[in-house]
Amino acid sequence: MSALTTEQPVREPAPAPQPDEQPISANLPLTPSQLEAFGAEMDAIRQRIIADLGEADADYIRKVLKAQRGFEVAGRALFYLPPAWPLAVAALSISKILDNMEIGHNVMHGQYDWMGDPALNSRMFEWDNVCPSEQWKYSHNYIHHTFTNIVGKDRDVGYGILRMDADQEWHPYYLGNPVYALLLMLFFEWGVAMHDLEVENIVAGKRKMSENAALHRGIMRKVKRQALKDYVLFPALTGPLFPLTLAGNATANLIRNIWAFNIIFCGHFPAGVASFSVEETEDESRGQWYLRQLLGSANITGGKLFHVMSGNLSHQIEHHLFPDLPARRYPEVADEVREICERYGLQYNTGPLGHQLFSVAKKICRFALPDDVAQVPGVGLVRALLGKGKPPVAVVAEAA
Amino acid sequence: MGLTSTLLASRTLAALTSPHGVDRYLELVNPMWAAREVRARVVSVERETSGEHPVATVTLQPTSTWRGHRAGQYVQVGVEVPGARRTTRCFTISSAASQPGERFTLTVRAHSEGLVSKWLVEQARPGFVVHLSQAQGDFTLNESPATPTNNHLLFITGGSGITPAMSMVRTLLRDGYDGHAGRKVTFLHYARGPEDQIFATELAEIAAADNGVRVVLRHESAGDPLFSAIDLARLVPDFREVDTWVCGPAGLMERVELAYDGSPRLRTERFKAPVVKAGNAEGDVVFSRSGQQVANTGASLLEQAEAAGLTPEFGCRMGICFSCTARKTEGTVRNVLTGEESSLPDEDIRVCVSAPVGDCAVDL
Ligand code: FES
Numbered sequence: 001m002s003a004l005t006t007e008q009p010v011r012e013p014a015p016a017p018q019p020d021e022q023p024i025s026a027n028l029p030l031t032p033s034q035l036e037a038f039g040a041e042m043d044a045i046r047q048r049i050i051a052d053l054g055e056a057d058a059d060y061i062r063k064v065l066k067a068q069r070g071f072e073v074a075g076r077a078l079f080y081l082p083p084a085w086p087l088a089v090a091a092l093s094i095s096k097i098l099d100n101m102e103i104g105h106n107v108m109h110g111q112y113d114w115m116g117d118p119a120l121n122s123r124m125f126e127w128d129n130v131c132p133s134e135q136w137k138y139s140h141n142y143i144h145h146t147f148t149n150i151v152g153k154d155r156d157v158g159y160g161i162l163r164m165d166a167d168q169e170w171h172p173y174y175l176g177n178p179v180y181a182l183l184l185m186l187f188f189e190w191g192v193a194m195h196d197l198e199v200e201n202i203v204a205g206k207r208k209m210s211e212n213a214a215l216h217r218g219i220m221r222k223v224k225r226q227a228l229k230d231y232v233l234f235p236a237l238t239g240p241l242f243p244l245t246l247a248g249n250a251t252a253n254l255i256r257n258i259w260a261f262n263i264i265f266c267g268h269f270p271a272g273v274a275s276f277s278v279e280e281t282e283d284e285s286r287g288q289w290y291l292r293q294l295l296g297s298a299n300i301t302g303g304k305l306f307h308v309m310s311g312n313l314s315h316q317i318e319h320h321l322f323p324d325l326p327a328r329r330y331p332e333v334a335d336e337v338r339e340i341c342e343r344y345g346l347q348y349n350t351g352p353l354g355h356q357l358f359s360v361a362k363k364i365c366r367f368a369l370p371d372d373v374a375q376v377p378g379v380g381l382v383r384a385l386l387g388k389g390k391p392p393v394a395v396v397a398e399a400a
Numbered sequence: 401m402g403l404t405s406t407l408l409a410s411r412t413l414a415a416l417t418s419p420h421g422v423d424r425y426l427e428l429v430n431p432m433w434a435a436r437e438v439r440a441r442v443v444s445v446e447r448e449t450s451g452e453h454p455v456a457t458v459t460l461q462p463t464s465t466w467r468g469h470r471a472g473q474y475v476q477v478g479v480e481v482p483g484a485r486r487t488t489r490c491f492t493i494s495s496a497a498s499q500p501g502e503r504f505t506l507t508v509r510a511h512s513e514g515l516v517s518k519w520l521v522e523q524a525r526p527g528f529v530v531h532l533s534q535a536q537g538d539f540t541l542n543e544s545p546a547t548p549t550n551n552h553l554l555f556i557t558g559g560s561g562i563t564p565a566m567s568m569v570r571t572l573l574r575d576g577y578d579g580h581a582g583r584k585v586t587f588l589h590y591a592r593g594p595e596d597q598i599f600a601t602e603l604a605e606i607a608a609a610d611n612g613v614r615v616v617l618r619h620e621s622a623g624d625p626l627f628s629a630i631d632l633a634r635l636v637p638d639f640r641e642v643d644t645w646v647c648g649p650a651g652l653m654e655r656v657e658l659a660y661d662g663s664p665r666l667r668t669e670r671f672k673a674p675v676v677k678a679g680n681a682e683g684d685v686v687f688s689r690s691g692q693q694v695a696n697t698g699a700s701l702l703e704q705a706e707a708a709g710l711t712p713e714f715g716c717r718m719g720i721c722f723s724c725t726a727r728k729t730e731g732t733v734r735n736v737l738t739g740e741e742s743s744l745p746d747e748d749i750r751v752c753v754s755a756p757v758g759d760c761a762v763d764l
Pocket of ligand 1: 713714715716717719723724725751
């Protein structure tokens with residue numbers, strides 16, 4: 001587990017708190033002066049990688065791009081051979097997963113803007129997904145990455161549909177939490193596309209339908225293009241195999257949805273990941289922003305191929321610390337980040353996919369119920385099964 | 401357009417390759433295949449002059465998407481310089497007007513600061529591929545065999561500013577428009593010395609031929625006079641009444657503009673060079689889209705724009721979301737996170753984490 005090897009340079013121990021200082025909060029256990037030192041160490045990592053960006057990063061992303069386009073063409077072509085249908089679906093799924101995750105998500109973060117290549121530029125890239133890149137960049141790059149895990153500000157906490165945090169007030173609606181999560185998983189790209197419409201705020205009367213008109217148009221334009229390609233043109237090109245190709249394309253989209261949902265939900269929802277209140281994060285320093293990103297994210301362990309297929313979001317912690325560094329650099333900075341965490345006595349949340357997924361599933365079920373479960377008749381049994389009797393509030397406290 | 405190009409540019413193919421577009425697939429097979437984008441293969445690189453800042457003529461074979469150019473136009477050339485950074489600069493086309501898909505040449509001086517010019521002169525080899533825009537610019541020769549006039553044409557150029565004028569003269573001569581066809585041409589060029597003279601042989605040939613083109617070369621090192629209205633009046637007495645194209649270093653342009661005293665016959669072309677910083681919170685910040693100019697306070701461009709009453713788009717205000725990206729057209733900015741300074745013209749920057757160093761212009 002320890003990333004400390006003999007090759008690591010000897011580093012200064014974390015500074016002790018000044019006598020007149022307090023940690024920011026139970027969730028953010030460093031004092032302002034410690035945060036400053038902590039932030040400076042993170043900045044130093046960032047600086048070093050930025051100075052080192054070059055051919056290796058460019059070659060890498062172009063290689064992934066080439067592979068993705070190869071899988072895509074292969075997938076589309078294999079639909080002409082009915083016995084190869086499963087292979088076609090697999091190739092197309094891989095293409096869509098690479099396109100959305102290691103390429104799309106990362107390119108749209110501006111990770112490769114320094115290359116000056118319009119094909120890899122955050123402002124111009126469009127992904128193979130029904131959500132228009134313009135809208136996604138707003139809700140993801142800005143809202144989610146800036147206000148990560150601040151309940152009430154980060155709309156990725158539950159996506160406006162789920163209850164994923166004790167600080168979200170319970171309502172009988174949330175009894176359906178597991179069902180909603182299942183639906184969101186199956187229709188993930190649609191969920192992401194609708195995300196910006198803030199339907200929950202419209203229902204709550206906080207947002208007017210008219211505010212959505214422009215967004216709506218953008219979504220419809222993108223949906224039409226995606227649907228035309230996957231559900232009309234390519235199936236039509238295979239003539240009598242139309243239904244098979246259509247089903248294959250739909251399956252590939254579904255597989256991508258399930259995969260992306262699972263990876264993404266492991267990023268912020270496993271037990272032990274902290275969430276924050278608006279008050280806690282007022283007048284936040286850069287160091288505190290880093291700390292919040294660290295404690296609000298969780299990694300997934302795995303092999304190299306797994307990391308590529310997850311768009312390196314398996315390094316969610318590093319991604320949140322350095323969202324605009326090329327994702328292929330995350331494994332390399334992870335060692336350092338862990339070492340810093342050890343010195344500062346901070347939690348670094350990581351685990352294998354199965355473990356993290358189980359933890360997320362538990363959370364989804366647990367928050368379906370009110371905090372004081374005992375008050376709901378007949379849930380004592382469920383509670384005993386799910387959470388060793390601990391009230392859900394404790395999940396948040398654990399993070400501190 | 402051939403059948404292939406019609407097919408490649410078709411809406412069906414665009415729909416099938418959505419959202420990336422046909423070119424993103426074609427380029428992986430062969431960089432010279434394109435449906436929309438323009439690229440070119442380097443055919444040859446020939447040195448025109450040697451010395452500290454050598455000049456070379458680069459012949460390019462563009463993709464079939466190239467729409468051709470009018471004499472005097474320029475093209476944006478993007479090359480991948482070491483460090484995998486595609487860098488784009490404008491270069492005037494030096495060959496005669498081209499038809500769609502036709503070869504053309506650029507004549508480039510390798511500036512010590514110029515990443516792309518140095519690459520073109522010193523590194524480019526036949527077979528290398530560069531990225532292009534379509535030809536751009538209005539500093540052009542509009543007369544053509546189809547629209548003959550008897551006007552006297554005057555070209556005044558300095559240093560590498562000779563290229564657009566060269567393209568025009570070449571076009572005129574190629575299309576049979578010389579002195580015999582009733583068109584007098586005066587070609588006045590200023591260079592540091594004979595060793596710096598671009599197109600020396602060709603200019604000597606043009607001067608010697610019986611074509612009504614008068615070539616006057618002024619070499620500083622040989623003690624020739626610098627540009628002056630009096631000197632010009634000796635060559636072309638009624639110069640203010642003559643269609644004139646001027647292109648060259650800022651000093652020359654200023655003197656010519658002064659001499660022409662607002663005459664509408666004068667057409668000018670300026671080149672943008674990196675502006676070197678003048679100090680921290682000095683200089684002026686120009687917000688070009690809104691036409692505002694403010695004194696640089698040293699704060700981030702986003703804050704300065706807001707202080708000037710503008711409302712640029714922004715998100716995180718800390719450099720992570722890229723919402724605030726805008727084009728800096730001139731000047732130097734410092735990235736407040738990394739301390740890195742950059743003076744490239746026409747560069748996309750995040751205004752929330754970029755502070756101007758000296759004069760700076762941003763498209764906000
Ligand atoms: S506002 Fe987010 S990068 Fe500038």
